[in-house]
Amino acid sequence: MFWSSFALGSVVTAVAARVYARHIKRIRNADWVTPNMLGKRRIRGIVTSVADGDGFRLYHTPAIGWRFPLNFRNLPQRVKGGETLYIRLAGVDAPEMSSFGKPEQPFAKEAQLWLSDKILGKHVVCELLSKDQYRRVIANAYVSSNSFLPLFKTNLAHRLLSDGYGTVYEQHGAQYGSWGKELYQKLEADAKEDRRGMWKNGPDIETPAQYKRRHAQGNVDDASASSDEDTAVPESKTWIRRLLSKT
Numbered sequence: 001m002f003w004s005s006f007a008l009g010s011v012v013t014a015v016a017a018r019v020y021a022r023h024i025k026r027i028r029n030a031d032w033v034t035p036n037m038l039g040k041r042r043i044r045g046i047v048t049s050v051a052d053g054d055g056f057r058l059y060h061t062p063a064i065g066w067r068f069p070l071n072f073r074n075l076p077q078r079v080k081g082g083e084t085l086y087i088r089l090a091g092v093d094a095p096e097m098s099s100f101g102k103p104e105q106p107f108a109k110e111a112q113l114w115l116s117d118k119i120l121g122k123h124v125v126c127e128l129l130s131k132d133q134y135r136r137v138i139a140n141a142y143v144s145s146n147s148f149l150p151l152f153k154t155n156l157a158h159r160l161l162s163d164g165y166g167t168v169y170e171q172h173g174a175q176y177g178s179w180g181k182e183l184y185q186k187l188e189a190d191a192k193e194d195r196r197g198m199w200k201n202g203p204d205i206e207t208p209a210q211y212k213r214r215h216a217q218g219n220v221d222d223a224s225a226s227s228d229e230d231t232a233v234p235e236s237k238t239w240i241r242r243l244l245s246k247t
Helices: 002-024 108-119 156-162 181-193 208-215 239-245
Strands: 042-052 055-060 085-089 123-131 137-144 153-155
Touching: 042 108, 055 123, 085 123, 085 156, 108 137, 108 156, 137 156, 153 156, 156 181
Parallel strands: 085 137
Antiparallel strands: 042 055, 042 123, 055 085, 123 137, 137 153
16 A cells, blocks of 8 residues: 555655646747757746747746646846847848958848747747857747738748848858758749849848858857846737727
8 A cells, every 4th residue: 555655655656747848838048958858848928038040038938827727927128137038040140240340241130030029028939959159049949920811831941042031151150951952942032033022132142141251250149149138028918909909
């Protein structure tokens, strides 16, 4: 009797620990992302700021407490430094913003505004792939493509390339998931051919990779990655509130 009760207690404890780790515990920043999560874990959160066309900060909102019907936890009005993960979109490279005294690359602001329009203040699902030396989490990111059909998700990296606001990232460690590099290259080529976004004046432009090589510094886009400044959080609307706001 003792051993059966002990075994049952151990199983219950193990299950409870797993539920807590995956569905209740918040991942506060990149330091909380452990190696066993990479390549295996998807997390959901609200985007609190967008640094450029391929990077943003995510406030992790686990399943229990943040979603209907157990929605009893609230996002703070201002998110303190160190409470978000800096997410870098995998497989793509957007034009560089100005930093460390370097000038802003053409279409950098347009790319940032493009990404902000898609995700700022909204729920995003991130598939965690790896971490880099700048404490950024490299991830595949998805956002609902329709307010009324939230299960249909758009891959942000694919859309960035398709709309012409980024190039395929081809440096060491680039990750393209099960789609393969060929899909990314095709999306970029199609955007060039149709002169979308940064390609509107033709394909002969300086790419983000060429810009970085010219300035001989690989961290020109990383000031925001290490910044822990507090962020004012934009209002996140549920589909009901979005519907009411239109009436």
